[in-house]
Amino acid sequence: MNDKHLWHGRFGQAPAESLMAYTASIGFDVRLWRDDVAGSIAHAQMLGASGVLPQVDSDSIVAALRQAESEFAAGTFRFVESDEDIHTAIERRVTEIAGAAGAKLHTGRSRNDQVATALRLFAKRELAATARRVLSLIDVLDRRADEAGDAYLPGYTHLQRAQPVLLSHHLRAHAWSFTRDADRLLDAIARLDVSPLGAGALAGTSLPTNARDAQLRLGFAEVFANSLDAVSDRDFVAEAIFVLAMIGLHLSRMGEEWVLWTTEEFGFASLSDEHATGSSMLPQKKNADIAELARGKAGRVIGNLTGFLATLKGLPLAYNRDLQEDKEPLFDSLDQVNRGLDAIADMVAAATFHIDVMQRAADSPAAVATDVAEWLVARGMPFRQAHAKVGELVARSLTTGVALADLVRADADLGPDAATLFAPGVAVQRRSSHGAAGPKAAGVQREELRRVVAALQLRLP
Numbered sequence: 001m002n003d004k005h006l007w008h009g010r011f012g013q014a015p016a017e018s019l020m021a022y023t024a025s026i027g028f029d030v031r032l033w034r035d036d037v038a039g040s041i042a043h044a045q046m047l048g049a050s051g052v053l054p055q056v057d058s059d060s061i062v063a064a065l066r067q068a069e070s071e072f073a074a075g076t077f078r079f080v081e082s083d084e085d086i087h088t089a090i091e092r093r094v095t096e097i098a099g100a101a102g103a104k105l106h107t108g109r110s111r112n113d114q115v116a117t118a119l120r121l122f123a124k125r126e127l128a129a130t131a132r133r134v135l136s137l138i139d140v141l142d143r144r145a146d147e148a149g150d151a152y153l154p155g156y157t158h159l160q161r162a163q164p165v166l167l168s169h170h171l172r173a174h175a176w177s178f179t180r181d182a183d184r185l186l187d188a189i190a191r192l193d194v195s196p197l198g199a200g201a202l203a204g205t206s207l208p209t210n211a212r213d214a215q216l217r218l219g220f221a222e223v224f225a226n227s228l229d230a231v232s233d234r235d236f237v238a239e240a241i242f243v244l245a246m247i248g249l250h251l252s253r254m255g256e257e258w259v260l261w262t263t264e265e266f267g268f269a270s271l272s273d274e275h276a277t278g279s280s281m282l283p284q285k286k287n288a289d290i291a292e293l294a295r296g297k298a299g300r301v302i303g304n305l306t307g308f309l310a311t312l313k314g315l316p317l318a319y320n321r322d323l324q325e326d327k328e329p330l331f332d333s334l335d336q337v338n339r340g341l342d343a344i345a346d347m348v349a350a351a352t353f354h355i356d357v358m359q360r361a362a363d364s365p366a367a368v369a370t371d372v373a374e375w376l377v378a379r380g381m382p383f384r385q386a387h388a389k390v391g392e393l394v395a396r397s398l399t400t401g402v403a404l405a406d407l408v409r410a411d412a413d414l415g416p417d418a419a420t421l422f423a424p425g426v427a428v429q430r431r432s433s434h435g436a437a438g439p440k441a442a443g444v445q446r447e448e449l450r451r452v453v454a455a456l457q458l459r460l461p
């Protein structure tokens with residue numbers, strides 16, 4: 001019976017090798033074994049409880065499923081050639097173990113609702129695990145922000161020095177983007193928490209099954225309303241891959257900064273040896289490969305998203321084999337993003353910041369220009385006029401080579417009082433508005449971030 005396929009009744013010939021090579025998904029969907037077993041146990045228990053199967057049959061199917069489960073856990077589960085996917089493999093094994101009762105497992109069920117069930121169970125668990133990793137990275141950023149104290153660096157717009165900002169402010173800026181990612185993961189989990197089991201191939205069944213019972217056994221929050229939708233909906237996969245792509249993108253933006261910060265030209269940070277790589281030819285090199293791959297792999301996870309959206313876009317109801325293409329992009333995006341989150345968190349945790357270099361860069365007189373203009377505004381000058389005046393002083397400083405601070409000190413509207421703004425570290429102290437880059441707002445923000453993270457923790461399943 002091992003070489004018989006599940007649908008063999010109607011067929012006079014075995015499937016061609018080329019068909020199996022092209023259509024089999026066992027190579028990757030084996031990863032769903034735990035979830036397929038869980039779905040099948042719930043289904044078999046429901047069949048027993050609702051009287052579709054005698055309780056003894058239900059019991060022996062469940063026992064066989066548990067045996068298959070322990071074979072998977074022990075690595076001893078044996079596949080045969082006709083196992084085209086994880087679902088057929090497990091059903092085949094259950095039938096071997098439980099005999100005639102095993103052959104009743106698929107009663108009132110199709111692989112179409114089965115695979116959707118397994119994938120939702122998988123996604124629920126795995127997206128929660130990714131959310132935990134995101135929260136760990138936030139924790140690292142928050143910790144490093146605390147350690148940074150009052151250290152500051154240039155803030156940039158257009159990658160040109162703009163205004164000084166606290167290093168803690170910069171690190172927490174990234175933390176905030178990851179709080180939104182964790183929020184999106186938890187939202188995606190809540191939306192996908194719907195059992196499709198009981199939809200059958202597409203239209204339900206004539207047997208007195210109980211979809212609600214199966215849903216509750218599986219711990220889903222809801223049960224499907226429409227069987228066609230239940231088996232053809234992969235919105236949850238697309239959404240999961242989108243959220244993962246967004247995380248990949250945030251890691252990539254951080255990665256780009258770390259590549260810059262660890263160059264000799266910037267010199268803002270150096271990586272620990274453990275989190276850097278060398279060159280096979282250039283003995284002096286220490287490269288930020290983790291940061292570069294965070295950038296590079298973003299392309300790949302964005303590709304998984306666009307590719308899968310293209311797979312979905314033309315599909316008529318209900319199940320089409322195209323939907324089998326849901327798994328690899330999801331698995332790959334999870335793997336890449338999870339590893340990226342871990343690697344970047346470790347890299348940031350172990351890196352050294354060169355505060356002196358950062359602060360010297362931030363103390364450039366140009367970064368104080370806005371404060372000089374605001375100093376004038378505070379004394380009644382319209383901002384546009386103050387902006388033009390300081391702009392002229394900057395231009396004069398550039399053409400004459402006289403320090404901007406000296407020009408300010410000599411200016412009738414400004415004078416020595418305004419020139420004190422150029423003392424190192426003064427400008428950042430003055431960034432005191434709501435959510436701003438200075439120390440006063442930093443304390444408020446620190447508490448706000450912790451409040452948001454604690455609320456996210458509470459929503460983890």
Ligand code: ARG
Nearest residue numbers: 025085111112115321323324
């Ligand atoms: N391996 C298939 C998948 O991942 C299982 C469903 C097959 N269903 C079917 N009607 N051929 O989508």
